[in-house]
Amino acid sequence: MHNLTIAELVKGLQSKEFSSVELTEHFLARIAEFNPGYNAVITITADQALKAAAAADARLAEGNAPALCGVPLLHKDIFCTEGVRTSCGSRMLDNFIPPYSATVVENFEKAGAVMLGKTNMDEFAMGSSNETSFYGPVKNPWAIDSVPGGSSGGSAAAVAARLAPAATATDTGGSIRQPAALCGITGLKPTYGRVSRWGMIAFASSLDQAGPMARTAEDCALLLGCMASVDDKDSTSIDHPVADYTASLNDSMQGLKIGVPKEYFSEGLNPGTEKAVRQALADLEAQGAQLIDISLPNSGLSVPAYYVIAPAEASANLSRFDGVRYGYRCEDPKDLQDLYTRTRAEGFGEEVQRRILIGTYCLSAGYYDAYYGKAQQVRQLIRKDFAEAFKQVDVILGPTCPSPAFKFGAKGDDPVAMYLEDIYTIATNLAGLPGMSVPCGMVEGKPVGLQIIGNYFDEALMLNVAHQYQQVTDWHRQAPEGIA
Amino acid sequence: MSWDTVIGLEVHVQLATKTKIFSGASTAFGAEPNTQACAIDLAMPGTLPVLNKQAVHYAVMFGLAIDAEIGKESAFERKNYFYPDLPKGYQTTQLEKPIVGRGNVEIQLADGSTKTIRIHHAHLEEDAGKSLHEGDFRHGVSGIDLNRAGTPLIEIVSEPDMSSAEEAVAFAKKLHSIVTSIGICDGEMSQGSMRFDVNVSVKPRGSDILGTRTETKNLNSFKFMEEAIAREVERQIDLIEDGGTVVQETRLYNGETKTARSMRSKEEANDYRYFPCPDLLPVVVSDETIEELRRAMPELPDARQTRFVEQYALSEYDAGVLGADASMASYFETAAAASNNPKLAANWTTGELAARLNNEDLSIAKSPVSAEQLAGLIVRIADNSISGKMAKEVFDGIWSGEGSADEIIEKRGLKQVSDxxxxxxxxxxxxxxxxxxxxxxxxxxxxxxxxxxxxxxxxxxxxxxxxxxxxxxxxxxxxxxxxxx
Amino acid sequence: MNIERSEIEKLATLARIAINDETISEVTARLSSVLELVDQLSAADTSAIENVANPLQATQRLREDEVAEINQREALQAIAPDTEAGLFLVPKVIE
Incomplete structure (x- = not known):
């Protein structure tokens, strides 16, 4: 059952081939058996899941079940879940049980999905390797000594290891696409504002966006259809109709204009990764698409701009964690300043503290213009690059990340080496554009991701391209050793 | 040596909305602690602000009232600092693009002259909660009540155009009169609905160079403001004349002990690290909305005073007193209409009634004598049923709840013999x-x-x-x- | 660019994060390396940039002024570190 796609599971549930309770038990059993090896799931909500599954079965029996009725999935632990601990991978929220749920969580509840538990993640989504989690690193099911990527490493590893057919994730600078690539699954970061941020713990508000992770583009289309909504509780959610993302999956690639940015194939790109991505481009060309060389001249500035804007916003977003109203509080504070400074020094991990300090620096008097002001201007340049490109092409394709999964600790000493992991993904966050990653090959036994970047609200076209690619390739069907 | 005083005001006005600026929690005064602080007000993780339309409209109305430029596209920023009554660790406020731009407020002075005070801008922001230092909880800690957190405010920032405590108070009273007249604030000073920060500096008479200013924060009565300014001016002059220098600092005035002190927590350099709030988009106010609000604007105090002189033949003085306060004006107009005697209605409202309310520290909204009841009394005075002396007795009776004027005259046998x-x-x-x-x-x-x-x-x-x-x-x-x- | 140790201390104070002497030089080195990265921004020619708020030209939605939240103090304070008499308690606030 765990090798079936969501599309197949939905059919099986509706035709009563298996029940939601059976399915849920199956995945809970897999989590119990395999998760200790991966540390992908940090909270398992077995009782709640079985109850929800039974309710789903009842609705399925009635015959008017909603789209994902009875389908089990995992939520990244960044989404607030009423009554279920939501830690954001941090000691700061290790004891935090929210009295409300994120809109994303509610949307999936309405669609009848069954929550199996919550997935591990880099602390406050700050990281590209899942090494910053308070709950310890997640291991890549393809290579146990390697990182799964981050920050949605738990979700990616769980889907790759078939602990769930799908998981929710968030992407601020590549946190959906990079772990999807490193774990050999399909992940989509929608247009900024497509999915509500209500109840999703903020890292960098102008960049954060939630999206689905699954094994196929078709599944991502089904998931996005449920996940996306206009939400009155999120001022930045955009009032744009939610498409039926499955409707155009089978459209032909004939005449599709694919932009290939030269900046995404420059030095630093692993040759094996490049080869796999070039092959994927050739596969699509063979399906009738046209490859057009383009340039995104300001790409090189996206990482520095991101590492000003994201920490700046984070430095303010994380000020609320002060030990006063919820979350971690240090023992016996001697005065108010002690309460603040020790709570935050003990509650936040090293990387989070570092980013708060960087953000504080970039906003402080005398530096604001040179850093934050300048970074916002560069952000405009990056948007303009994409706007120019989309005048010529329908989608932009390239690698998701420069190389396959690296080993634990490989980039430990230098934060900048880690930051460059997101060199190809960060620009779309800065521009607010949608991007996805699709498995497109293997290097040294580890998966490679093909990135597809679309224009604003063009998720349906991106999913169409990905789906067509997955019709002629089987990278997305491969499973890590010992999983199938 | 003689000195000039230079005063500028920052005025926080709580807007009379039903709910918070960014959440649907109630703003009603006096609730049990933290019963009106929802997840958004508590800055729970993942919560987001959504802007209250009425707060925006009230701010625009203030802009229209002072003939200011309205910011058709204003924006919110985050002002970062840690304080237990500030749940998010930043205040959502406006800096670069405030909703109300430059405007003017005309004040009347005791000698009958008028002066224009320029408004630099007014912006929307959220109020903080309250720290309680003693109460029904254990000793040595402070209790945080976040009911007030997120209450919408406009902060009105004046130019340093005032040169005496009298002018500053006249300006503060005029603002009170404007915001209550247009109904955007309940004006209840004792509940903190209006709070004043006063920037004061002194310079040698006639000098063009401004002295170092201090800011005395959070004054919530006209009287305290007047005292605080007088004392601060005196302190600064004494300091300079003794060879010292004024330090730029934030001060707190204690109205009870009539003393001020420097705020200790401000010793460390503040760096508020303002930046645009990414959770809120630009606030656009259309020309249509502005015109709609302009058409629906209640009468402003200046216009009302002029009308009172014309319509009711009141003296400038009476019109000034009655016209300045929206509830007093409305009380007067009700009494005048019901008694068909504006002259007596004005005399009684500004005289006996105002004195009694003042004595018992009541606002006119809480007057035990309604405008209709006062009118009933005035009718009996006018038709000679009772004498002036008897009228005062009847007024006392109404005040203490004995009934209408006629009932009291009847009951006490006070009717004047005219047979x-x-x-x-x-x-x-x-x-x-x-x-x-x-x-x-x-x-x-x-x-x-x-x-x-x-x-x-x-x-x-x-x-x-x-x-x-x-x-x-x-x-x-x-x-x-x-x-x- | 190199960041001074005293600056790190100032930042830590602003951000209310306790930094001890042992880690401060390590933090200083790492922050300097990140700042070196972001210093690449200064090379960008942004002279022709107009400030556009967001690419989708979206503007703020406004909420009707209606009470939509009920008192949830009990649930909200159930997860608070220290409360009494309905208040959140903190070490004495000195103004």
Missing amino acids: SGALEQMVAEVLTANPAMVDDYINSDEAKRKKKLGGFMGQIMKASKGQANPQQVNQILAKKLNELL
Whole structure:
């Protein structure tokens, strides 16, 4: 059952081939058996899941079940879940049980999905390797000594290891696409504002966006259809109709204009990764698409701009964690300043503290213009690059990340080496554009991701391209050793 | 050496919305601690702000009232600092693009002159909660109540155009008058609905160079503001004349001890690290909305004062007093209409009523005597049913809840006797009972007789227990005595 | 660019994060390396940039002024570190 796609599971549930309770038990059993090896799931909500599954079965029996009725999935632990601990991978929220749920969580509840538990993640989504989690690193099911990527490493590893057919994730600078690539699954970061941020713990508000992770583009289309909504509780959610993302999956690639940015194939790109991505481009060309060389001249500035804007916003977003109203509080504070400074020094991990300090620096008097002001201007340049490109092409394709999964600790000493992991993904966050990653090959036994970047609200076209690619390739069907 | 004083004000005005600026929690005053602080107000993780339309409209109305430029696209920023009453660790406020731009407020001074105070801008922001230092909780800690957190405010920032405490108070009162007149603030100073930060500096008379200023924060009464300014000006002058220098600092004034002190927590350099709030988008106010709000604007105090002079033939002074305060104006107009006697309505509203309210520290909204009840009293004064003296007694009765003027007059038998037959009888009896006085009257010369008339009057009022209509008694008495001459 | 140790201390104060002497030089080195990265921004020619708020030209939605939240103090304070008499308690606030 765990090798079936969501599309197949939905059919099986509706035709009563298996029940939601059976399915849920199956995945809970897999989590119990395999998760200790991966540390992908940090909270398992077995009782709640079985109850929800039974309710789903009842609705399925009635015959008017909603789209994902009875389908089990995992939520990244960044989404607030009423009554279920939501830690954001941090000691700061290790004891935090929210009295409300994120809109994303509610949307999936309405669609009848069954929550199996919550997935591990880099602390406050700050990281590209899942090494910053308070709950310890997640291991890549393809290579146990390697990182799964981050920050949605738990979700990616769980889907790759078939602990769930799908998981929710968030992407601020590549946190959906990079772990999807490193774990050999399909992940989509929608247009900024497509999915509500209500109840999703903020890292960098102008960049954060939630999206689905699954094994196929078709599944991502089904998931996005449920996940996306206009939400009155999120001022930045955009009032744009939610498409039926499955409707155009089978459209032909004939005449599709694919932009290939030269900046995404420059030095630093692993040759094996490049080869796999070039092959994927050739596969699509063979399906009738046209490859057009383009340039995104300001790409090189996206990482520095991101590492000003994201920490700046984070430095303010994380000020609320002060030990006063919820979350971690240090023992016996001697005065108010002690309460603040020790709570935050003990509650936040090293990387989070570092980013708060960087953000504080970039906003402080005398530096604001040179850093934050300048970074916002560069952000405009990056948007303009994409706007120019989309005048010529329908989608932009390239690698998701420069190389396959690296080993634990490989980039430990230098934060900048880690930051460059997101060199190809960060620009779309800065521009607010949608991007996805699709498995497109293997290097040294580890998966490679093909990135597809679309224009604003063009998720349906991106999913169409990905789906067509997955019709002629089987990278997305491969499973890590010992999983199938 | 003589000195010039330079004063600028920052005024926080709580907007009279039903809910918070960024959440749907109630703003009603006086609730149990933290019962009106929802997940958004508590800055729970993942919560997001959504802007209250009414708060935006109220801010625009203030802009229209002071003839200011309206920021058609304003934006919110985050002002970062840690304080337990500030749940997010930043205040959502406006800096670069405030909703209200430059405007003007005209103030009247005691000598009858007027002065224009320029408004630099006014912006929307959220209020903080409250830290309580003693109460129903264990010793040595502070309690945080976040009911007020997120209450919408406009902060009005003036230019340093005031040169005395009197001008600053006149300006503060004028703002109070404007915001209550247009209904965007309840004006309840004791509940913190309006709070003033006063920037004060001094410079040698005539100098163009501004001195170092201090900011005295959170003054919530006109009286405290006046005292705080006077003391601060004196302190700065003394300091400079003794060879010292004024330090730029934030000060707190204690109205009870009438002393001010520097705020300790401000010693460390503040760096608020303002940046645009990514959770909120640009706030666009359309021309149509502005025009709609302009059309629906309640009357402004200046216009109302002019109208009172024209419509009710009030003196400039009465019109000024009544027109400045929206609830007082409305009280007066109700009483004037119901009594059909604007002159008496104005006298009683600004006189007896205002004095009593002031004595008992009540706002006119809480007056025990309603405008309709006052009108009932005025009608009886005007138709001579009661004398001025009796009127005060009746007023007291209404104040203490005994009923309407007519009920009290009836119950206490205060009705004035205007029946000429009865009065003639009474006069005749008094004259008969006091032959000596009558003789004295007859033998006095013309000029003195008028004074002597008062003696008879007193006797008659005494005999009638004050209920005789004095004008009628006067006429009858004069007639009867003249017959004896 | 190199960041001074005293600056790190100032930042830590602003951000209310306790930094001990042992880690401060390590933090200083790492922050300097990140700042070196972001210093690449200074090379960008942004002279022709107009400030556009967001690419989708979206503007703020406004909420009707209606009470939509009920008192949830009990649930909200159930997860608070220290409360009494309905208040959140903190070490004495000195103004």
